[in-house]
Amino acid sequence: xxxxxxxxxxxxxxxxxxxxxxxxxxxxxxxxxxxxxxxxxxxxxxxxxxxxxxxxxxxxxxxxxxxxxxxxxxxxxxxxxxxxxxxxxxxxxxxxxxxxxxxxxxxxxxxxxxxxxxxxxxxxxxxxxxxxxxxxxxxxxxxxxxxx
Amino acid sequence: xxxxxxxxxxxxxxxxxxxxxxxxxxxxxxxxxxxxxxxxxxxxxxxxxxxxxxxxxxxxxxxxxxxxxxxxxxxxxxxxxxxxxxxxxxxxxxxxxxxxxxxxxxxxxxxxxxxxxxxxxxxxxxxxxxxxxxxxxxxxxxxxxxxxxxxxxxxxxxxxxxxxxxxxxxxxxxxxxxxxxxxxxxxxxxxxxxxxxxxxxxxxxxxxxxxxxxxxxxxxxxxxxxxxxxxxxxxxxxxxxxxxxxxxxxxxxxxxxxxxxxxxxxxxxxxxxxxxxxxxxxxxxxxxxxxxxxxxxxxxxxxxxxxxxxxxxxxxxxxxxxxxxxxxxxxxxxxxxxxxxxxxxxxxxxxxxxxxxxxxxxxxxxxxxxxxxxxxxxxxxxxxxx
Numbered sequence: 001x002x003x004x005x006x007x008x009x010x011x012x013x014x015x016x017x018x019x020x021x022x023x024x025x026x027x028x029x030x031x032x033x034x035x036x037x038x039x040x041x042x043x044x045x046x047x048x049x050x051x052x053x054x055x056x057x058x059x060x061x062x063x064x065x066x067x068x069x070x071x072x073x074x075x076x077x078x079x080x081x082x083x084x085x086x087x088x089x090x091x092x093x094x095x096x097x098x099x100x101x102x103x104x105x106x107x108x109x110x111x112x113x114x115x116x117x118x119x120x121x122x123x124x125x126x127x128x129x130x131x132x133x134x135x136x137x138x139x140x141x142x143x144x145x146x147x148x
Numbered sequence: 149x150x151x152x153x154x155x156x157x158x159x160x161x162x163x164x165x166x167x168x169x170x171x172x173x174x175x176x177x178x179x180x181x182x183x184x185x186x187x188x189x190x191x192x193x194x195x196x197x198x199x200x201x202x203x204x205x206x207x208x209x210x211x212x213x214x215x216x217x218x219x220x221x222x223x224x225x226x227x228x229x230x231x232x233x234x235x236x237x238x239x240x241x242x243x244x245x246x247x248x249x250x251x252x253x254x255x256x257x258x259x260x261x262x263x264x265x266x267x268x269x270x271x272x273x274x275x276x277x278x279x280x281x282x283x284x285x286x287x288x289x290x291x292x293x294x295x296x297x298x299x300x301x302x303x304x305x306x307x308x309x310x311x312x313x314x315x316x317x318x319x320x321x322x323x324x325x326x327x328x329x330x331x332x333x334x335x336x337x338x339x340x341x342x343x344x345x346x347x348x349x350x351x352x353x354x355x356x357x358x359x360x361x362x363x364x365x366x367x368x369x370x371x372x373x374x375x376x377x378x379x380x381x382x383x384x385x386x387x388x389x390x391x392x393x394x395x396x397x398x399x400x401x402x403x404x405x406x407x408x409x410x411x412x413x414x415x416x417x418x419x420x421x422x423x424x425x426x427x428x429x430x431x432x433x434x435x436x437x438x439x440x441x442x443x444x445x446x447x448x449x450x451x452x453x454x455x456x457x458x459x460x461x462x463x464x465x466x467x468x469x470x471x472x473x474x475x476x477x478x479x480x481x482x483x484x485x486x487x488x489x490x491x492x493x494x495x496x497x498x499x500x501x502x503x504x505x506x507x508x509x510x511x512x513x514x515x516x517x518x519x520x521x522x523x524x525x526x527x528x529x530x531x532x533x534x
Binding site: 016 | 270271273276277282283284285286287288290291292294295296299302343344345346347393394395396484521522
């Protein structure tokens with residue numbers, strides 16, 4: 001979680017969707033993505049799935065926690081936005097360490113050409129996607145470049 | 149399976165028609181097709197109607213086909229409503245085609261109809277993004293196209309000028325098409341200097357909102373001459389697939405490639421036999437990627453195809469003679485059948501100022517939509533033969 005600045009009023013934060021990620025209860029804990037792993041073929045998915053898309057068997061998927069480490073597969077800096085979302089945004093596909101290729105928003109860097117590269121290492125961070133009509137912050141998984 | 153011919157096509161102009169209803173648009177396309185086919189309305193035995201966004205943007209919340217067709221004088225027959233995002237029109241055609249091919253009926257109607265302008269642009273934009281559950285996170289289709297193109301650009305060194313050339317070609321074609329939403333030809337400079345929407349895509353490379361409808365009447369080949377003396381256009385293939393997942397240990401075969409492979413096999417032809425094509429260029433530069441995925445050129449050669457003018461109206465294989473999605477307009481569920489109408493006109497030699505010059509005998513349409521698993525949710529490839 002990106003720490004709220006001391007001047008901002010504390011807003012209510014809720015996950016944009018349940019069951020996608022773990023939100024740390026204490027500063028010592030780390031967030032993680034909630035995925036699934038097939039106990040027959042080893043295929044990993046995010047989000048969690050009930051039927052393995054690789055071997056298509058029933059009752060083989062078990063919940064697994066994903067490290068949130070990955071590499072940028074491709075990305076785009078987007079100057080348009082849907083109503084309620086901010087522009088510019090960075091949207092990307094990330095290849096996670098455990099296998100799945102997932103769509104995500106990128107945060108923690110300038111939305112400018114040159115700030116990102118295909119193949120760049122990124123890590124999971126929980127951050128605000130948008131605000132509800134009543135000001136509640138909707139939080140989701142996002143990724144940021146790993147600082148070296 | 150019986151052979152099936154398209155005996156009539158019709159469409160409305162695409163554009164912003166705040167004062168026109170879905171019924172109004174659908175009726176015009178249906179009756180244009182009926183008159184083109186010269187078929188008595190009582191001979192239409194069933195209908196498939198494609199629509200994607202009416203429940204969100206209009207007062208029609210269900211059984212949309214029945215509401216529209218009733219107003220067009222068609223009722224009592226089976227009406228099947230289909231929704232497959234931007235591929236809804238082709239999906240409707242496939243349903244009608246299979247009913248006739250199977251011998252279930254002799255004459256069937258396919259209609260694709262959409263109304264995106266509702267007086268509230270934000271509401272329309274939000275509705276158009278609903279082709280995927282990722283919309284709630286801010287996922288945008290323009291970014292998706294941009295991301296696909298970035299990877300491809302880095303691999304093959306395609307330039308922004310080549311992207312712009314696609315828009316120049318298609319806006320020229322659109323300027324000759326009375327059905328097109330945008331009829332102003334554009335220059336490379338204009339395209340490159342327009343606002344960057346999602347790097348590397350600029351405003352004039354992107355399709356936008358539109359209203360419109362398109363229809364086709366299909367008929368068993370053996371009785372088609374009963375209705376029309378125009379050249380019969382046969383459906384050699386009308387294949388539909390859905391998206392697949394990407395696995396880390398396997399090459400992902402793009403959805404368009406899979407749909408095209410099936411269609412070529414069914415039609416007994418190869419990509420080299422195609423004389424004219426209408427492809428789903430939601431963002432015009434994606435047309436280049438589609439040249440490769442449809443097999444019109446080898447991987448990495450699309451840039452050369454556009455540089456050499458191989459896909460212009462006078463080229464080896466004209467692509468998007470109608471203007472494509474960016475110039476002709478993209479009223480979601482109407483697009484697939486508008487592509488089919490254009491190919492029928494081109495194969496008959498009826499396309500007026502935008503008639504291609506290679507006397508085409510075989511045409512192809514490619515119509516993709518939505519986003520599910522790890523690819524488009526749907527993709528239809530149709531092959532038509534004179």
